[in-house]
Amino acid sequence: MSFEIMRKLLSRGVTILVGAVALFQIGCASSGGGGADPRKPQGFNTVVVDPGHGGRDSGGRANKLVEKQLTLETALKLGEDLRGSGLRVVMTRTDDRFYLLDERVALANRNRANNAILVSVHYNASGRGASGVVTFFWRTDSHGLAVRVQRALAQETGLKDIGVVRRRLRVTRNPDVPCLLVECGYMTNKSDAAKISQPAFRGRVAAGIARGILDQLAQGDGSIPRVPELNEPLSQATDAREY
């Protein structure tokens, strides 16, 4: 652990004890398990695929696009692609139905024993003309996965690569498994929307996410930099920004 990381941890009110435990865990992981990288979601074989929104929650709307429809179609295709690659897939919804964010998190946690990861699929909206794809993560063990999914999604779609963003959301902070929220382009941007409106393009979105997941499964974190543990509370429904 570098001085810089320690300084940041301390500045966030993490006690020396927690730092010491983290050092101990890193020491254990590097001395055992054949040198396995503790950050890598090791050997996950289940992907909980979460089409954002649904039912009474339409998500964003712009340029005649309705987010809950786009996310469902994209996520179903993603599930097909992952199953075709031999992974077990659990869908949080397969039709136009509303589920609480906490129910989606709980479903992911029920699959923890199956070495699951959670991937929540969304499309973005903004009043400021923004464009591109962005992947949100929180957990340290999800950073490499986020980088690989973001990279593959940007390559596959050709949309602007905004990058990965560490954000404490219900579906990134609260699950007990590695997890991501992927925003697959801006419905509010004319250029993004023209592409997103095409089913074939949404197939490429799904293919990009699937490739990122499979890259992570095959390669782990590799040379992707570590991110420090952060001590923050669970995300609440009352938090300012929610998905």
Ligand SMILES: [Zn+2]
């Ligand atoms: Zn959304």
